[in-house]
Amino acid sequence: xxxxxxxxxxxxxxxxxxxxxxxxxxxxxxxxxxxxxxxxxxxxxxxxxxxxxxxxxxxxxxxxxxxxxxxxxxxxxxxxxxxxxxxxxxxxxxxxxxxxxxxxxxxxxxxxxxxxxxxxxxxxxx
Numbered sequence: 176x177x178x179x180x181x182x183x184x185x186x187x188x189x190x191x192x193x194x195x196x197x198x199x200x201x202x203x204x205x206x207x208x209x210x211x212x213x214x215x216x217x218x219x220x221x222x223x224x225x226x227x228x229x230x231x232x233x234x235x236x237x238x239x240x241x242x243x244x245x246x247x248x249x250x251x252x253x254x255x256x257x258x259x260x261x262x263x264x265x266x267x268x269x270x271x272x273x274x275x276x277x278x279x280x281x282x283x284x285x286x287x288x289x290x291x292x293x294x295x296x297x298x299x300x301x
Contacts, residue, residue, distance in 0.1 A: 200278065
């Protein structure tokens with residue numbers, strides 16, 4: 176019975192992570208338009224993405240997944256950072272591409288910080 180509950184929780188957390196990615200993509204696409212309508216709204220939406228990333232970092236990554244998660248997300252953050260500055264220079268769609276990549280980084284960066292700090296605490300405890 177406990178194993179079934181654990182599988183359900185893992186599935187829910189995986190869906191929550193994918194939902195965060197989708198929300199980051201959507202916010203990245205609409206952020207340049209929303210900013211022209213209400214300059215304060217992107218800051219609020221960015222704060223929500225950061226909060227979602229923190230929740231993912233605390234709830235979604237198990238101890239066994241820590242090493243792989245830190246490796247993959249660190250590579251992703253590097254690519255998002257370099258890609259955002261490069262693709263942002265593309266005419267017409269550049270600002271949208273840069274905003275999408277920035278939103279994705281805003282979502283995953285807090286999670287990898289939380290997972291990394293938790294891993295350091297586990298190492299220090301042993």
